[in-house]
Amino acid sequence: MIRPTRIEVDAAAICHNAARLRELSGAEVCAVVKADGYGHGAVEVARAALAGGATWLAVALVEEGLALRAAGVDAPVLVLAEPPVAAAATMVAQALTPTVYRPPLLAALDALGRERGEPVAVHLKVDTGMGRVGVPEPDWDAVLRQAVAAEGVRVEGVFTHLARADEPDQDTTRQQLAGFDRFLARAARAGLPAPKWRHTANSAGTLLHADARYDLVRPGIALYGLSPAQDVDAAAFGLRPALRLVTEVSFAKRVTAGTSVSYGHRWSAPADGWLATLPLGYADGVPRALTNFGEALIHGRRRPFAGTVCMDQILVWCGDDPVEVGDEVVLLGRQGDQRVRVEEWAAHADTITYEIVTQLTARLPRTPAGQR
Ligand SMILES: Cc1ncc(COP(=O)(O)O)c(C=O)c1O
Numbered sequence: 001m002i003r004p005t006r007i008e009v010d011a012a013a014i015c016h017n018a019a020r021l022r023e024l025s026g027a028e029v030c031a032v033v034k035a036d037g038y039g040h041g042a043v044e045v046a047r048a049a050l051a052g053g054a055t056w057l058a059v060a061l062v063e064e065g066l067a068l069r070a071a072g073v074d075a076p077v078l079v080l081a082e083p084p085v086a087a088a089a090t091m092v093a094q095a096l097t098p099t100v101y102r103p104p105l106l107a108a109l110d111a112l113g114r115e116r117g118e119p120v121a122v123h124l125k126v127d128t129g130m131g132r133v134g135v136p137e138p139d140w141d142a143v144l145r146q147a148v149a150a151e152g153v154r155v156e157g158v159f160t161h162l163a164r165a166d167e168p169d170q171d172t173t174r175q176q177l178a179g180f181d182r183f184l185a186r187a188a189r190a191g192l193p194a195p196k197w198r199h200t201a202n203s204a205g206t207l208l209h210a211d212a213r214y215d216l217v218r219p220g221i222a223l224y225g226l227s228p229a230q231d232v233d234a235a236a237f238g239l240r241p242a243l244r245l246v247t248e249v250s251f252a253k254r255v256t257a258g259t260s261v262s263y264g265h266r267w268s269a270p271a272d273g274w275l276a277t278l279p280l281g282y283a284d285g286v287p288r289a290l291t292n293f294g295e296a297l298i299h300g301r302r303r304p305f306a307g308t309v310c311m312d313q314i315l316v317w318c319g320d321d322p323v324e325v326g327d328e329v330v331l332l333g334r335q336g337d338q339r340v341r342v343e344e345w346a347a348h349a350d351t352i353t354y355e356i357v358t359q360l361t362a363r364l365p366r367t368p369a370g371q372r
Contacts, residue, residue: 001365003279004246004247004248004279005245005246005247005248005279005280005284005364006245006246006247006364006365006366006367007039007040007041007243007244007245007246007360007364007365007366007367008243008244008246008333008367008368008369008370009040009041009044009045009242009243009366009367009368009369010240010242010243010244010368010369011044011045011047011048011051011242011368011369012048012369013225013240013241013242014040014044014045014048014049014052014223014224014242015048015049015051015052016052016240017049017052017222017223017224017225017239017240017242018031018048018049018050018051018052018053018054018223019052019053020237020238020239021206021217021219021222021223021239022052022053022054024206024207024237024238025201025206025213025217026213027201027206027213027214027215027216027217028054028055028056028197028215028216028217029049029052029053029054029055029056029216029217029219030054030055030056030057030058030078030199030216030217030218030219031045031046031049031050031054031056031057031058031219031223032057032058032059032080032202032218032219032220032223033045033046033049033057033058033059033064033068034058034059034060034061034064034080034220035060035064035358036064036358037224038220038221038223038224038226038354038357038358039243039285039357039358039359039360040224040242040243040357040366041366042059042064042067042068043067043068043071043073044366044368045223045224046068046073046075047073049223050073050075054075055075055076056075056076056077056078056197056216057073057075057076057077057078058077058078058079058080058218058220059077059078059079059080060079060080060081061079061081061083062079062083062087062090062091062096064079065077065079065091065094065096066090066094066096069094069095069096074095076095076097077095077096077097078096078097078099078123078157079091079096079097079098079099080099081099081133082098082099082100082101082102082105082125082133083098083105085104085105085108088105088108088109088112089112092109092112092113092116092120097121097122097123097156097157098120098122098123099122099123099124099125099159100122100123100124100125100153101124101125101126101127101133101134101135101143103142103143103146106122106143106146106147106150106153107146107150109122109150109152109153110150110151110152110153111152112152113150113151113152113153113154114151114152115152119151119152119153119154120152120153120154121154121156121157122153122154122155122156122157123155123156123157123158123159123197124143124147124155124157124158124159124195125158125159125160125161126140126158126159126160126179126180126183127160128160128175128176128177128179128180128183128200129163129172129175129176129179130160130161130162130163130176131163132161134160134161137179137183140183140186141186141190144186144187144190144192145190147192148190148191148192154193155187155192155193155195156195156196156197157195157196157197157198157199157216158183158184158187158195158197158198158199159197159198159199159200159218160176160179160180160183160200161200161202162176162200162201162202162204162205162209162212163176165201165202165204165205165208165209165212165228166203166204166208166228166229166232167229168231170209173205173209173212176200177200177209177211177212180198180200184198196215197215197216198214198215198216199214199215199216199217199218200212200214201213201214201217201218201219202218202219202220202228203219203220203221203222203223203228204228204229204232205217206218206219206222207222207228207232207234207237208232220354221234221353221354222234222237222239224241224242224243224357225239225240225241225242226239226241226342226343226353226354226357227343227353228352228353229352230343230346230347241333241339241341241342242369243332243333243342243357244330244332244333244334244369245280245330245331245332245333245360245364246328246329246330246331246333247278247279247280247328247329247331248279248325248326248327248328248329249276249277249278249298249323249324249325249326249327249329250277250278250279250313250325251276251277251325252274252275252276252277252318252322252323252324252325252327253274253275254272254273254274254275255269255272255273255274255275256269256272257269257270257271257272259275260307261275261306261307261315262306262307262308262310262315263307263308263310264307264308265307266291266292266307266308267292267306267307267308267315267317269306269317270317271319273317273318273319273320274317274318274319274320274321274322274323275306275315275316275317275318276298276303276315276316276318276323276327276329277313277314277315277316278296278313278314278315278316278329278331279312279313280312280313280314280331280364281309281310281311281312281313281314282309282310282311283311283312283361283363284312284360284361284363284364285356285359285360285361285364286309286314286331287309287345287348287349287351287356287359288308288309289348289349289350290305290309290345290348290349291305291307291308291309292304292305292306292307292308293305293348294309294314294331294345294348295340295344296314296316296329296330296331296340297329297330297331297334297335297336297338297340298316298318298321298323298327298328298329298335299321299323299327300335300336300337300338301321301338302338302340303316303317303318303319303321304316304317305317316329332345342356342357
């Protein structure tokens, strides 16, 4: 590594969080590691979550599942969105569990299962109110008829996704869970063998809704120790953030009061003092919205961003504290007794923790915590 900027991922925190989610839900844990493990590195996160007691992994794309297999991860992997029919054979060959909600994929998997003489295990996704993907209620009976007749397919899982589990208002969640129970009852009446895995709960469902947990929970953001919404505090559930964004001062100088810096001269030094330049910017995923607003930890103290966040550089006001090239800087995570939380960035940038961590770009190497 030439550049000192990196993301440090604490596998012990992920492992702890998986164990904690299992303990507090009383259900098995499907660790959601899509989008490169929410920016933390999918393979390392998958291994840590499995070590913490997760029994399933989930990804969004077949490609993400294949990457886990290529890295030697052999745990069950659920592909959450229905893949194109053309991917059916690859999924079966790689033992990736397909989510199914449209008749053509169910038919293709049925044919593959019959051909090989062993049913293909699938999870059926039903729409109970998210309205995004999943079998809509008017089609439930038709899909159940098809699934019951499909000798080449075994429906080992049935699931739905909650739209508003992170909100104080619980009516929608209650209605969705009632819809899910209605589907399960109809499935039993249609003659579908009871599915082993019934699941509805994302992180917010896992943390806040005991009735949503069923046999398996599917936490993503909580596995990373992050909050699913501004008023749901992951730390209050004993979850630990796993990621640090770390760099070093690349340039340091004293400036006089009134000196203006960075694009647009949107900031001027309030006094004579030290200004540090950091070698990262919005091309690494630091939101430009943190201009004049973000804070970095240097020498264990919070130091404010000075002026516009650039593509590859950020300036930080250090006041009377002399800084030197090479001093460690933490943009997210802990340094000494201080911590900058992903939740703070999300609030400043008017977004959610999910977007912050998934937009930390590939330019930042992911390294195990404490290795440098
Ligand atoms: C189907 C499904 N389940 C679970 C999750 C995990 O959600 P969260 O990160 O809120 O726990 C997602 C993520 O969007 C999802 O799409």
